[in-house]
Amino acid sequence: MADVKSGDIVVPxxxxxxxxxxxxxxGTYENDGVVYAATFGECKIxxxxxxxxxxxxxxxxxxxxxxxxxxxxxxxxxxYDQRVEVSIVKRNGEDILNPFIGEVHIxxxxxxxxxxxxxxxxxxxxxxxxxxxxxxxxxxxxxxGPEFGVVFAKCRKCGDPLILTTHNNMICPxxxxxxxxxxxxxxxxxxxLEVRPDLAPRRRHYRRTGGGNSRSYPPRxxxxxxxxxxxxxxRSDSRRGGRRSPRHDRGRR
Amino acid sequence: MSPEVKPDFLINAEGLRIxxxxxxxxxxxxxxxxxxxxxxxxxYIKQGKTFIIAAVYGPRELHPRHLTLSDRAYLRVVYRMATxxxxxxxxxxxxxxxxxxxxxxxxxxxxxxxxxDFPKAVVDIFIQVIQADGGTxxxxxxxxxxxxxxxxxPMKCLxxxxxxxxxxxxLIVDLGDQEDKYGEGDVPMAIMPLTDEITLLQQDGSFxxxxxLEAMQMGIQACKYIHELQxxxxxxxxxxxxxxxxDDFDDDMETDLGEAEIIGEED
Numbered sequence: 291m292a293d294v295k296s297g298d299i300v301v302p303x304x305x306x307x308x309x310x311x312x313x314x315x316x317g318t319y320e321n322d323g324v325v326y327a328a329t330f331g332e333c334k335i336x337x338x339x340x341x342x343x344x345x346x347x348x349x350x351x352x353x354x355x356x357x358x359x360x361x362x363x364x365x366x367x368x369x370y371d372q373r374v375e376v377s378i379v380k381r382n383g384e385d386i387l388n389p390f391i392g393e394v395h396i397x398x399x400x401x402x403x404x405x406x407x408x409x410x411x412x413x414x415x416x417x418x419x420x421x422x423x424x425x426x427x428x429x430x431x432x433x434x435g436p437e438f439g440v441v442f443a444k445c446r447k448c449g450d451p452l453i454l455t456t457h458n459n460m461i462c463p464x465x466x467x468x469x470x471x472x473x474x475x476x477x478x479x480x481x482x483l484e485v486r487p488d489l490a491p492r493r494r495h496y497r498r499t500g501g502g503n504s505r506s507y508p509p510r511x512x513x514x515x516x517x518x519x520x521x522x523x524x525r526s527d528s529r530r531g532g533r534r535s536p537r538h539d540r541g542r543r
Numbered sequence: 544m545s546p547e548v549k550p551d552f553l554i555n556a557e558g559l560r561i562x563x564x565x566x567x568x569x570x571x572x573x574x575x576x577x578x579x580x581x582x583x584x585x586x587y588i589k590q591g592k593t594f595i596i597a598a599v600y601g602p603r604e605l606h607p608r609h610l611t612l613s614d615r616a617y618l619r620v621v622y623r624m625a626t627x628x629x630x631x632x633x634x635x636x637x638x639x640x641x642x643x644x645x646x647x648x649x650x651x652x653x654x655x656x657x658x659x660d661f662p663k664a665v666v667d668i669f670i671q672v673i674q675a676d677g678g679t680x681x682x683x684x685x686x687x688x689x690x691x692x693x694x695x696x697p698m699k700c701l702x703x704x705x706x707x708x709x710x711x712x713x714l715i716v717d718l719g720d721q722e723d724k725y726g727e728g729d730v731p732m733a734i735m736p737l738t739d740e741i742t743l744l745q746q747d748g749s750f751x752x753x754x755x756l757e758a759m760q761m762g763i764q765a766c767k768y769i770h771e772l773q774x775x776x777x778x779x780x781x782x783x784x785x786x787x788x789x790d791d792f793d794d795d796m797e798t799d800l801g802e803a804e805i806i807g808e809e810d
Binding site: 299301302303317319321326328329330331332346347351352353354355387388389390391425427 | 581582583584600601602603604655657660661663664692693694695696697698699700701735736737773774777778781782784
């Protein structure tokens with residue numbers, strides 16, 4: 291079997307085994323059919339996968355780059371329609387010495403449909419996300435899952451911290467500006483922000499006058515993001531609205 | 544400090560050098576890995592009176608961006624001498640010599656590294672000479688390759704380096720400052736011991752063909768010895784890293800299992 295066993299300490303250049311015995315993985319390389327150590331650390335042999343790797347005593351990689359599954363924290367630096375750029379400062383709860391850039395694509399935000407990245411993240415937001423690739427710059431991030439997402443956001447108009455009202459809906463306590471974010475389950479906890487469901491956008495009560503299409507909302511300062519979207523906005527909505535309005539008028543009278 | 548005077552001889556009647564070494568004897572070398580807290584990897588080397596600290600940062604994002612290479616990482620080496628590292632105060636501005644040595648060290652380390660695994664990134668190596676007594680470029684390569692290993696940058700093998708020279712017609716290994724200055728020439732060299740490839744070979748002064756070949760043989764022997772020292776230093780660094788974590792873990796287990804039961808029974 292291999293020249294080394296699990297737990298042996300190796301330094302770069304040590305011969306580990308031949309390629310027929312075990313496949314090279316992290317911290318190893320293969321040359322001319324022989325597997326050598328590429329980093330220094332402890333040998334870990336996985337007989338199930340038939341893989342050999344060189345890692346730290348706790349099983350982590352020594353190298354200062356994120357691996358898949360690491361939980362990263364950072365600040366959104368730029369937001370575009372399809373993606374946002376994140377400046378990462380924490381990895382698995384520890385400050386990283388060399389901040390680097392991450393990226394969240396619109397497909398890695400939620401399982402639901404979102405129209406634009408700007409509806410779920412804005413520059414300046416602090417987010418928690420999970421790394422999707424190993425040892426790559428920029429690192430691809432995902433915020434799918436309840437514990438990932440925005441943990442702190444500021445009002446776009448006045449800069450005050452936003453308060454969470456209900457699911458993903460935010461309000462600025464100072465200027466009453468309403469915004470939306472893809473929030474983590476512990477939004478604002480680290481920053482002492484409370485959840486204020488009482489500030490949620492109020493809905494008008496249902497009027498069961500027509501067949502199912504009687505949902506309507508009070509006009510609220512023209513903020514598009516305030517109302518949950520049902521179907522597509524715009525043309526089809528306005529057409530339906532035109533048909534609906536006489537019925538509502540009758541009901542109010 | 545009194546001005547230096549040229550010694551009357553570099554090799555005395557018994558065939559020993561001015562510091563009492565045999566011609567093929569290295570100065571005492573001490574390595575230590577993981578000396579800096581903020582760096583991803585670090586190491587120092589004490590080789591006689593030479594004292595050098597090397598720090599590795601990265602792989603990390605490369606700024607300025609226009610330097611990025613799309614197929615491999617960029618290796619950026621900065622070799623600096625402290626103003627107090629030499630008898631005459633060295634001017635703090637980066638000199639021509641420092642830039643040259645930075646480039647030479649980068650070229651000596653590059654063949655051993657798997658830079659193509661990290662496209663668009665940079666590996667920064669900062670080398671600070673605290674005290675210089677000859678052979679700083681070779682000592683710097685030794686320390687830098689240890690710091691790279693400490694940072695977890697994948698590499699084919701460590702890169703030991705040593706200078707071979709000629710003084711009073713005798714080939715000598717690991718030149719000191721005076722031997723470097725007043726000797727007849729020196730040949731700094733670095734090798735990859737795994738494959739016996741030479742990654743650095745420079746020459747200063749004049750050597751005959753036979754002398755150069757013999758000098759290189761001596762250098763390779765010395766490099767292999769230094770390589771063993773480097774490996775020991777890494778092993779030592781790992782030994783100090785590993786047991787402390789194990790101890791903590793054991794303590795937790797004992798307290799949890801033992802005391803909880805006893806308290807339960809007494810109540």
